[in-house]
Amino acid sequence: MAPYYQLLGKRVLEAAETHVHRRDLTVNHTQSVTLGVMGAYVVVIALLWNLPYVRWSLWPFKMLVIAFHEFGHAIMACCTGGRVKSIELDPHEGGVTRMQGGISAITLPAGYLGSSIIGALLIFAGFNIVASKVASIVLGVCFLLTLWWARRDWLTIVTVLLAVGLLVACWFIAHGEALRWVVLFIGVMSALYSVWDICDDLIIRKVNTSDASVFAQRYGGSSRCWGVIWSLISILFMAIGIIGGIAAFPENFQEQQDDSKKFIPTI
Template sequence: MAPIIPSSHRATLGKLARRALLTAGPALAQSHLHNLSKRGLSVNHTQGVTLGVIGAYVVVIALLWNLPYVRWVLWPFKMLVIAFHEFGHAITACCTGGRVESISLDPHEGGVTHMRGGRQAITLPAGYLGSSLIGALLTFCGFNIVASKIASLVLAVCFLLTLWWARKDWLTIITILLAVGLLVACWFIKHAEALRFVVLFIGVMSSLYSVWDICDDLILRKVNSSDASVFAKRYGGSSQCWGIIWSLISLTFMIFGILAGLAAFKQSFQQQEDDSKDFIPTVRMLLKI
């Protein structure tokens, strides 16, 4: 038989309980949020390997970017991120009422987007900032195989648009087709595990391209025909100032991409491979089924 508690005692106990909850509630909530935050940004083994790969990519790209002769190893990827740069100009021109007439890449690592109309206050910085935003998104997706598959499908749409705008420029066409061939080939390597590291590499390089290219053109070489130079002439300030601002924004995008990847993708290599088997399996998997 349960003990009988007088009503006056029950009221007192109820008040004490409510007071205890009110006192402990904020502390419990803060502790719970702290645990979630700590768990969200904690780094497991798989993520540690990914961070190590990102660091290695940064060092390798920095060396190959500046060393004579061997810098040609990066040339196809430079052409690809320049295509991202021009895509940034083109897509913002379309979104601001402009019209894209053509896109072309130059073998000397340059590119140009011919367009009419649009808001140049948006389209001019959209080259560097657009390529760095794409780079950050690819870096984020590079933490996970399934996310990398999705990223490659989105890239395919961007490539199709770029091919349409660059249908008369053979260098752009060849660059895009080679990139598509690389991505497709990676789908068939260990359930697209290789795709993850290729997407990660393209993401890191696209993010850093904005920084290094701005430094090369505006801070070190002081080239006067850059997007930042045109922006400075139209809207004030100096090209070096705008270049530094855009570089800082690009680095911020990349950092957010890495932090988001750490928070979102906690799966181990094996878990990612298992998930990849069920998401658009390769031809070999379909044949086995």
Template sequence: MPYPPYDFTTHNATNPSSLFVRDFKTRVTPNETQRDTLIVAGVYIIAIAILWHVPFLKVIIYPFKLLTVGFHEMSHAFAGVLTCATIHSIELDPDEGGATRMSGGIPWVTLPAGYLGSSFIGACLIACGFNTNASKVASIVLAAFFLFTLWWARRNWLTWLLILGMSGIIVLFWFVAGGVALRYLVLFIGVMSCMYVLWDVIDDTIARKVNTSDASAFADICGCCPSRVWGVIWLIQAFVFFGLGVIVGLVSFKQNKEQQQADSSRFLPVPGASSGALGLAPEWSALFSIAGMLSAVLLS
């Protein structure tokens, strides 16, 4: 008895792996709001790359450089706490450097934690930058991060100035355009944190512009690979974290602008936002706020 022809198309359509791939492609395809966010992130990357290396203009992103250095040092400190180290202090200096002084712990964990932690924080902030409510949550987490940093860096005046200034900016942007400006700020800080890892690893490890670095110290205790190899490995993981942050943002936050605005009005709403005083042209208000902030930093 002849068998009926087998329909491979139907089989492939119901194949779990095929359905997963198709669903994943659908979920990572950006909608209009997400495309706008990706464009803004791309502009951030170009602007940061230019401002990072152009004399006199680099002062515009100077406070954010110090903030990313703070992320780096705080990651060392958290890794130290998790490995039972005693954290003595966190220090930031005006030359965009920093140091975490600790005793004990496991160097195999604490040394790479600086770049790994900065990349992870940046990826989380990038993902949250796709949604207004997620950016609000990220701001609250940043506030907790600031408190821990102040405890360990309470004797460092530069850290106090940096955290007080950043806290003021976050609060200000929370009130602009119903939180839209805050979303772009969180996205900028996330991109900045990931870019910091890229440039710092290249400067300190691959290009060898400094004599000592986390990679060289890690290479000394590891012994199997030179510092440049570890620098390349950390560079690759920074790209991976950046990509994962974008993917998580695309998959998790599919709301359009109107949906985000409605959700934001119900979650930690801005007082008086319902009056519409801050609701007109939220994207323009957000961009003007960011431009005004950068201009103030430059003029100061």
């Protein structure tokens, strides 16, 4: 009889686990709205990205995600024993991180993949107000590090300060409800920009001075090959962020606001 009960118990546990997985990945109304807003963000970003004149409305956010790109280089240089000398952003939507030492096999792809990871994490946090508050605090710490490394570059300083100001202001709108949508937008923008930047620099038009071209020279392969691999990884990160957000945050709008009132409450 013991084996029978053991088998029965195993089947019950498996059924319960399956039920939990199905429930966790079931999209409720609040999550459907979030996904719909994400879809609208993608359309708006794609249009503004390519339309003359109005494309400049995205410029501040482009500079912000370029800062994420450079921060990816910088933080991985520190993690692999290197030293960051400076970070600079270019008004023509470029950037450079000057560093010494570190493991180049990690620091070179850390720009593209770092910004896509940040984007995926922000998308994940964008499914919940409290998570967005936590994400904004982490971003604040990252921005302080970026300011330290970029203390001589006025454009980086202005970009970071404007981003911090926007996040702080959103804390006071509907107990952080606005913060959630801004964090989600920045996440989508960062994830999309990472993929687009890889495709534009390495696949559509080959840029000889890209991170991937240096990576290919040092470790073999072609820059376009590495570009395809990194872009697929970036898309995977974005998908993981979405699935994780759906699984982790099933609360509706009212429940999220109630929770937000208890976590560093604002007027």
